[in-house]
Amino acid sequence: xxxxxxxxxxxxxxxxxxxxxxxxxxxxxxxxxxxxxxxxxxxxxxxxxxxxxxxxxxxxxxxxxxxxxxxxxxxxxxxxxxxxxxxxxxxxxxxxxxxxxxxxxxxxxxxxxxxxxxxxxxxxxxxxxxxxxxxxxxxxxxxxxxxxxxxxxxxxxxxxxxxxxxxxxxxxxxxxxxxxxxxxxxxxxxxxxxxxxxxxxxxxxxxxxxxxxxxxxxxxxxxxxxxxxxxxxxxxxxxxxxxxxxxxxxxxxxxxxxxxxxxxxxxxxxxxxxxxxxxxxxxxxxxxxxxxxxxxxxxxxxxxxxxxxxxxxxxxxxxxxxxxxxxxxxxx
Amino acid sequence: xxxxxxxxxxxxxxxxxxxxxxxxxxxxxxxxxxxxxxxxxxxxxxxxxxxxxxxxxxxxxxxxxxxxxxxxxxxxxxxxxxxxxxxxxxxxxxxxxxxxxxxxxxxxxxxxxxxxxxxxxxxxxxxxxxxxxxxxxxxxxxxxxxxxxxxxxxxxxxxxxxxxxxxxxxxxxxxxxxxxxxxxxxxxxxxxxxxxxxxxxxxxxxxxxxxxxxxxxxxxxxxxxxxxxxxxxxxxxxxxxxxxxxxxxxxxxxxxxxxxxxxxxxxxxxxxxxxxxxxxxxxxxxxxxxxxxxxxxxxxxxxxxxxxxxxxxxxxxxxxxxxxxxxxxxxxxxxxxxxxxxxxxxxxxxxxxxxxxxxxxxxxxxxxxxxxxxxxxxxxxxxxxxxxxxxxxxxxxxxxxxxxxxxxxxxxxxxxxxxxxxxxxxxxxxxxx
Numbered sequence: 001x002x003x004x005x006x007x008x009x010x011x012x013x014x015x016x017x018x019x020x021x022x023x024x025x026x027x028x029x030x031x032x033x034x035x036x037x038x039x040x041x042x043x044x045x046x047x048x049x050x051x052x053x054x055x056x057x058x059x060x061x062x063x064x065x066x067x068x069x070x071x072x073x074x075x076x077x078x079x080x081x082x083x084x085x086x087x088x089x090x091x092x093x094x095x096x097x098x099x100x101x102x103x104x105x106x107x108x109x110x111x112x113x114x115x116x117x118x119x120x121x122x123x124x125x126x127x128x129x130x131x132x133x134x135x136x137x138x139x140x141x142x143x144x145x146x147x148x149x150x151x152x153x154x155x156x157x158x159x160x161x162x163x164x165x166x167x168x169x170x171x172x173x174x175x176x177x178x179x180x181x182x183x184x185x186x187x188x189x190x191x192x193x194x195x196x197x198x199x200x201x202x203x204x205x206x207x208x209x210x211x212x213x214x215x216x217x218x219x220x221x222x223x224x225x226x227x228x229x230x231x232x233x234x235x236x237x238x239x240x241x242x243x244x245x246x247x248x249x250x251x252x253x254x255x256x257x258x259x260x261x262x263x264x265x266x267x268x269x270x271x272x273x274x275x276x277x278x279x280x281x282x283x284x285x286x287x288x289x290x291x292x293x294x295x296x297x298x299x300x301x302x303x304x305x306x307x308x309x310x311x312x313x314x315x316x317x318x319x320x321x322x323x324x325x326x327x328x329x330x331x332x
Numbered sequence: 333x334x335x336x337x338x339x340x341x342x343x344x345x346x347x348x349x350x351x352x353x354x355x356x357x358x359x360x361x362x363x364x365x366x367x368x369x370x371x372x373x374x375x376x377x378x379x380x381x382x383x384x385x386x387x388x389x390x391x392x393x394x395x396x397x398x399x400x401x402x403x404x405x406x407x408x409x410x411x412x413x414x415x416x417x418x419x420x421x422x423x424x425x426x427x428x429x430x431x432x433x434x435x436x437x438x439x440x441x442x443x444x445x446x447x448x449x450x451x452x453x454x455x456x457x458x459x460x461x462x463x464x465x466x467x468x469x470x471x472x473x474x475x476x477x478x479x480x481x482x483x484x485x486x487x488x489x490x491x492x493x494x495x496x497x498x499x500x501x502x503x504x505x506x507x508x509x510x511x512x513x514x515x516x517x518x519x520x521x522x523x524x525x526x527x528x529x530x531x532x533x534x535x536x537x538x539x540x541x542x543x544x545x546x547x548x549x550x551x552x553x554x555x556x557x558x559x560x561x562x563x564x565x566x567x568x569x570x571x572x573x574x575x576x577x578x579x580x581x582x583x584x585x586x587x588x589x590x591x592x593x594x595x596x597x598x599x600x601x602x603x604x605x606x607x608x609x610x611x612x613x614x615x616x617x618x619x620x621x622x623x624x625x626x627x628x629x630x631x632x633x634x635x636x637x638x639x640x641x642x643x644x645x646x647x648x649x650x651x652x653x654x655x656x657x658x659x660x661x662x663x664x665x666x667x668x669x670x671x672x673x674x675x676x677x678x679x680x681x682x683x684x685x686x687x688x689x690x691x692x693x694x695x696x697x698x699x700x701x702x703x704x705x706x707x708x709x710x711x712x713x714x715x716x717x718x719x720x721x722x723x724x725x726x727x728x729x730x731x732x733x734x735x736x737x738x739x740x741x742x743x744x745x746x747x748x749x750x751x752x753x754x755x756x757x758x759x760x761x762x763x764x765x
Contacts, residue, residue, distance in 0.1 A: 024541075101654065101657075102658060103654075103657055121659065124542055124543035124544050124613075126659035129660070145659075146544075146661070147543030147545075148543030148544075183543060210540040211548075212537040213540060215540065
């Protein structure tokens with residue numbers, strides 16, 4: 001989507017977040033605001049009573065049209081820590097499997113006075129479609145759409161990087177593996193460039209890179225030796241086993257030999273390089289166990305920060321959407 | 333429309349218009365007199381002729397009716413999208429007096445019964461001539477030859493497998509040989525099924541950014557090459573329908589130079605839109621073939637200007653709202669485009685790509701030659717199929733101005749320059765603004 005269109009759809013008339021669909025269209029200051037807000041929520045998880053009342057009385061519906069355990073759980077925890085009422089809708093047994101259209105189903109939920117939809121969908125652009133054409137007055141949070149975007153995952157990765165590296169300036173970040181199918185990679189690339197890192201690299205065989213990938217703002221490498229040289233952050237992507245069946249890769253073995261992150265290949269990176277992975281990890285396929293559990297790995301911390309970052313996004317979007325509604329009512 | 337157009341088969345004079353008739357190389361101000369469904373005279377009226385109806389065409393263009401090589405009608409099988417009555421009325425409003433409908437209706441046009449159904453429904457409610465294109469294979473399944481001899485007898489003007497793949501090259505070769513036996517032209521929507529599988533957008537920077545599954549250019553060009561090589565061997569006449577890539581146009585030009593009987597058309601919107609138009613997940617710009625790069629669009633424009641591509645078609649595909657109201661990849665491809673074919677083609681004139689007579693040629697003589705029609709254009713004794721248009725008149729595309737049942741066009745809300753004022757089919761006024 002063009003930056004301007006993305007901006008118009010995601011921000012209210014005061015420039016505040018009202019839907020969170022995509023990193024594109026959001027300026028550096030807003031991304032920083034999300035990270036700063038998340039900072040203030042990290043401590044909530046450490047309190048005895050892990051709740052703040054920001055979304056009290058609001059109904060958040062988790063609409064996962066694609067299976068997910070971790071992301072759905074962290075969104076649920078985030079909403080509950082904000083004191084919202086959470087509705088988990090199991091889509092596979094619900095309406096769309098009975099032939100009801102996505103549009104009809106969501107309009108029904110809207111009629112039940114939901115305030116926010118957290119949407120994961122197999123089709124790229126589905127949350128945009130909902131925000132633009134179906135339920136514009138409900139705050140829509142993209143929890144992953146097709147190959148397109150996974151902006152909360154990208155923001156929790158940004159949070160992790162800032163927390164451990166202090167700043168973005170000067171960092172070289174390498175993203176390794178299946179970029180072709182990865183919504184995480186697309187959102188991370190956009191976020192890293194917006195936040196001003198020195199260089200974003202992708203490391204993969206050509207079969208796992210989309211056409212014109214350079215246009216996303218990356219340098220392309222086909223070997224770990226070159227791609228990881230001088231890297232401050234190494235983000236490994238999950239490799240789905242189905243990829244072997246579709247002539248994208250010959251075998252897990254060859255992929256692991258060339259593109260797996262082992263103790264040996266990690267040595268190409270800076271000695272204090274962070275090792276990250278959006279999960280769930282395939283040990284021995286894209287990452288060696290010793291590296292995943294090693295001193296440089298922040299994989300489990302990513303999961304923990306995910307709750308605070310999602311709290312930040314949920315509370316900001318809800319407040320931006322409410323402000324927009326109030327403005328409209330005043331103007332009416 | 334509200335007007336009783338069906339009853340208006342009166343004698344008619346069109347006075348003072350600029351007649352552009354590329355069939356006869358004519359471009360001059362001349363009056364036309366029509367009676368009994370045919371052209372009675374050009375210039376001075378026959379002695380004692382008094383028209384019951386006169387159209388004053390000062391400052392307007394008069395030309396032969398447009399021939400559209402691809403327009404889907406909804407009927408039979410997809411009546412929620414349109415009917416022969418609604419879509420031929422849209423054709424008349426667009427200046428189209430003759431259209432070809434692809435065989436991928438339901439049921440598929442693979443038997444004389446379906447051909448007769450379409451022709452009968454057109455007789456009952458049609459506002460233009462409808463020529464069905466027969467299915468190349470039974471059920472378009474790509475495996476068994478269709479009964480082409482019977483389809484020819486029933487009135488099919490060509491055969492095609494539409495966007496459905498033919499199982500393998502052996503079957504395709506047999507299809508070509510059999511179709512050539514009955515002097516059919518094979519209409520080809522060139523697409524390699526395996527390369528296009530699951531795709532919904534041109535493989536390029538936009539699809540990469542949006543995370544949409546791509547249809548690479550090679551899906552089309554490989555199919556073009558395969559068809560050209562097999563056609564060279566089997567001797568069939570080939571017509572490539574709705575090409576979308578610059579390389580396809582080059583390959584076709586080379587084949588034409590080698591002396592192959594090969595022609596091509598392009599949808600008007602492919603000459604004006606490009607992959608950037610889907611940038612906002614705009615399902616109204618979701619097309620098949622996909623809107624490609626600006627370089628492709630430029631290549632297609634050059635091919636249209638050079639005459640490598642002989643015809644501009646509408647590639648009309650009306651849809652109900654629900655078909656476009658889903659996440660992008662799940663929406664049905666296609667644009668409701670019969671009513672915008674004239675103003676879109678006029679943009680090419682305005683941009684200096686074609687002059688007005690050449691534009692009219694791409695909408696009349698070009699497609700007539702593809703179909704092997706014997707039409708002589710606007711001459712004494714010929715069927716009076718023509719239109720009067722104002723190249724300057726502005727109108728706005730919206731749900732009310734479109735009479736097609738399909739309101740699915742990315743040009744919704746846009747101002748168009750150029751409007752049909754009257755369409756005459758077999759001497760009857762089938763549309764008047």
